Amino acid sequence: MGGTSPAAASGRRQPIVEAAIEMTARDGWAAVTMTRLAEQVGVSRQTVYNEVGSKNALADAMLAHELHRFLAAISGAFDRHAGDLVEAIHDAVRDVLDLARGNLLVRAIASATHGADTELVPLLTTQAETLLIEVKAMLAARVETYRTGLTAEQAEVLIDLMTRTVLSHVVQPTGTPAATADGLAWLASRVLEEPVRKPLRFG
Numbered sequence: 183m184g185g186t187s188p189a190a191a192s193g194r195r196q197p198i199v200e201a202a203i204e205m206t207a208r209d210g211w212a213a214v215t216m217t218r219l220a221e222q223v224g225v226s227r228q229t230v231y232n233e234v235g236s237k238n239a240l241a242d243a244m245l246a247h248e249l250h251r252f253l254a255a256i257s258g259a260f261d262r263h264a265g266d267l268v269e270a271i272h273d274a275v276r277d278v279l280d281l282a283r284g285n286l287l288v289r290a291i292a293s294a295t296h297g298a299d300t301e302l303v304p305l306l307t308t309q310a311e312t313l314l315i316e317v318k319a320m321l322a323a324r325v326e327t328y329r330t331g332l333t334a335e336q337a338e339v340l341i342d343l344m345t346r347t348v349l350s351h352v353v354q355p356t357g358t359p360a361a362t363a364d365g366l367a368w369l370a371s372r373v374l375e376e377p378v379r380k381p382l383r384f385g
Contacts, residue, residue, distance in 0.1 A: 203247070
């Protein structure tokens with residue numbers, strides 16, 4: 183009796199997180215308060231606390247929200263090209279970089295790294311390694327479904343190279359998403375054409 187269903191509670195959380203992303207991009211992380219979020223979303227301040235907890239937890243929720251969008255773009259590219267890994271890589275790179283161009287949170291992080299908002303970056307970068315591991319694990323599972331001729335270690339090197347290169351272009355683009363995708367797809371095609379046969383040695 184009374185109470186709020188889990189679905190209704192979940193329905194309140196997303197608008198709060200989205201409002202926080204918009205506010206961070208517009209005014210900076212320091213300007214984000216539970217009171218301002220409550221006013222923008224049209225709920226009580228207590229509801230904001232109940233849904234997102236602390237401000238640090240809100241930063242984590244913001245990052246998770248955006249990560250989900252990027253992972254969905256990557257999955258879509260692999261789904262469209264289930265028989266062609268090079269085309270899947272091309273579309274995944276292009277779609278991720280296209281998404282990043284209009285991404286409010288990415289813009290806020292980029293501004294923060296240039297001294298505009300030093301409080302936000304540590305909150306987000308503390309999760310960076312965990313997120314990188316999550317993205318790589320998802321890519322490894324998708325790449326494994328293709329006949330690449332690569333060993334597991336070689337595939338891991340290719341995934342690491344692609345992931346880190348794309349992340350660097352997300353933060354500091356040096357060309358169009360299409361041009362970057364063309365370049366990385368070409369690189370992937372060369373690797374897949376003639377995989378190194380010697381075992382890789384690390385350390």
